Amino acid sequence: MTTHETRQGTTPIILGFPHTGTDVPPDIWGRLNDNGKLLADTDWHIHNLYDGLIDGVTTVRATFHRYVIDANRDPSGTSLYPGQNTTGLVPETDFDGLSIWKDGAAPNEADITERLRDFHAPYHAALAAEIERVKAIHGVAILYDCHSIRSRIPFLFEGKLPDFNIGTDMGKTCDHAIEQATVAATTSATGYDSILNGRFKGGWTTRHYGQPETGVHAIQMELAQSTHLQTEKPPFAYDTAKADRLRVHLKDILERIAAIAPNLKKQA
Numbered sequence: 560m561t562t563h564e565t566r567q568g569t570t571p572i573i574l575g576f577p578h579t580g581t582d583v584p585p586d587i588w589g590r591l592n593d594n595g596k597l598l599a600d601t602d603w604h605i606h607n608l609y610d611g612l613i614d615g616v617t618t619v620r621a622t623f624h625r626y627v628i629d630a631n632r633d634p635s636g637t638s639l640y641p642g643q644n645t646t647g648l649v650p651e652t653d654f655d656g657l658s659i660w661k662d663g664a665a666p667n668e669a670d671i672t673e674r675l676r677d678f679h680a681p682y683h684a685a686l687a688a689e690i691e692r693v694k695a696i697h698g699v700a701i702l703y704d705c706h707s708i709r710s711r712i713p714f715l716f717e718g719k720l721p722d723f724n725i726g727t728d729m730g731k732t733c734d735h736a737i738e739q740a741t742v743a744a745t746t747s748a749t750g751y752d753s754i755l756n757g758r759f760k761g762g763w764t765t766r767h768y769g770q771p772e773t774g775v776h777a778i779q780m781e782l783a784q785s786t787h788l789q790t791e792k793p794p795f796a797y798d799t800a801k802a803d804r805l806r807v808h809l810k811d812i813l814e815r816i817a818a819i820a821p822n823l824k825k826q827a
Contacts, residue, residue: 595659726761732769
């Protein structure tokens with residue numbers, strides 16, 4: 560099966576989509592229990608939400624589901640948030656802490672090694688290649704990693720998640736100007752709330768590739784799914800009216816970041 564889709568663009572911005580894929584190979588599908596087969600922890604419709612917002616953007620999208628292997632986790636298995644509830648490289652549970660595998664069918668070490676080779680590595684090879692290609696053209700590359708999650712998940716966080724959750728690993732993964740431009744766009748978005756480096760500070764992708772001193776900047780945007788879905792329950796249907804309102808602000812974010820890129824090139 561195909562592990563990823565790449566669309567090459569001409570701007571300094573690359574959109575990463577590690578969690579929108581829903582493909583699960585038959586042998587893995589047969590090991591999921593009924594709860595796992597809901598694929599509830601998908602970043603539903605996010606690649607469609609960002610589609611066409613700015614011309615010439617590069618996109619790299621994983622087509623496999625995160626239950627196969629999570630493309631936004633450290634391949635070593637190290638936790639992104641030590642001491643907090645989270646899901647691993649190959650999740651054993653969903654975001655509610657409920658099992659997703661049939662009894663005795665949870666992935667073992669051999670399964671994880673195989674999936675790292677066949678899914679995780681190819682996606683990141685494609686992403687790394689696009690970062691290098693874009694940087695060679697512009698002298699700088701800006702990875703904007705696109706995510707979404709249900710707005711209320713007691714197992715992972717208290718209360719309701721803000722609409723916009725910006726992650727830069729406490730300012731380490733991108734130039735301050737990128738961070739501030741994103742914050743300015745989200746705080747001026749009427750009817751929405753936002754936070755910088757709250758519960759979500761940027762996943763492995765953002766932390767791994769974001770090296771501003773080399774000219775590669777990365778920022779993660781985790782959207783509350785209440786901003787663009789009809790309901791955060793199956794069938795997780797796309798709400799066009801909500802999405803259209805949100806897309807105005809996402810476009811604003813990307814345009815602000817794109818405008819910054821020429822100045823970043825001088826610093827790289």
